Amino acid sequence: MRDTKAGQGRLISADLGRRVLSFGNKRSHNMIFICALLALVACATGQAEVDFITLATVWPQSDCEVHKHDTCTIPASTNTFTLRGFWPDNFGGEYPVDCEGEEFDITQLQSLVPLLEQLWPNVLEDGTNEELWKEQWDRHGKCAVEAGLFTNQETYFSEALTQVVRYNAFQTFYYRFNVNCQYLSDPDRFVLSELQVCFNQTMSPIDCYIDGDHTSYHTHGCDVTGEVLYLPIQH
Numbered sequence: 001m002r003d004t005k006a007g008q009g010r011l012i013s014a015d016l017g018r019r020v021l022s023f024g025n026k027r028s029h030n031m032i033f034i035c036a037l038l039a040l041v042a043c044a045t046g047q048a049e050v051d052f053i054t055l056a057t058v059w060p061q062s063d064c065e066v067h068k069h070d071t072c073t074i075p076a077s078t079n080t081f082t083l084r085g086f087w088p089d090n091f092g093g094e095y096p097v098d099c100e101g102e103e104f105d106i107t108q109l110q111s112l113v114p115l116l117e118q119l120w121p122n123v124l125e126d127g128t129n130e131e132l133w134k135e136q137w138d139r140h141g142k143c144a145v146e147a148g149l150f151t152n153q154e155t156y157f158s159e160a161l162t163q164v165v166r167y168n169a170f171q172t173f174y175y176r177f178n179v180n181c182q183y184l185s186d187p188d189r190f191v192l193s194e195l196q197v198c199f200n201q202t203m204s205p206i207d208c209y210i211d212g213d214h215t216s217y218h219t220h221g222c223d224v225t226g227e228v229l230y231l232p233i234q235h
């Protein structure tokens with residue numbers, strides 16, 4: 001079924017990018033506390049430390065358009081930004097991946113599966129949902145646990161779901177978030193692809209900076225002089 005509900009897809013101008021990018025005026029002094037806490041965590045565990053965690057959300061229709069050669073299926077229940085990942089991160093850009101940890105075990109996630117299917121679907125036919133969740137757990141989730149942010153895979157996945165429900169897309173305007181676009185050549189246009197929200201150690205949203213001085217941030221691929229399309233979702 002093609003769902004092209006009027007109003008769901010709409011044009012947003014480059015103003016979005018500019019507004020987003022100007023949200024950095026709000027200065028925060030949280031870093032001192034984060035660093036103090038990190039020192040404790042590092043002392044206690046001797047393990048990987050991270051400055052914050054990024055919730056990467058993706059506009060699923062953009063994935064479909066970008067990978068036109070693949071079959072793309074957006075679940076009927078999915079009408080929002082979905083999860084790309086929940087990634088431990090550091091100011092300065094070096095982030096831990098592929099840590100040691102407990103093996104992915106879907107039986108520990110049974111109560112979360114319906115929401116995971118809706119909010120963390122693998123829309124491309126290149127693998128199953130479970131393969132995607134396992135890959136994300138192996139690459140990022142284990143490091144989030146090693147850094148002391150979560151106790152196990154159940155709390156990691158359930159926190160990702162909680163935050164994507166709470167901060168889906170434009171509810172995040174108060175904080176500076178990362179915006180990524182994709183360029184499509186046929187027809188020639190930019191589409192909104194990802195929004196990323198950042199959280200501190202206690203899962204409060206913080207401005208997404210990539211350095212401790214709060215002067216640098218990521219934005220990728222958006223044409224800030226032209227329009228950026230926000231595509232209607234097609235099921």
Ligand SMILES: *[C@@H]1O[C@H](CO)[C@@H](O)[C@H](O)[C@H]1NC(C)=O
Nearest residue numbers: 030033034037200201202204
């Ligand atoms: C996270 O941010 C919240 C809200 O700004 C703050 O109250 C809390 O102390 C912060 N936690 C850490 C570990 O910095």
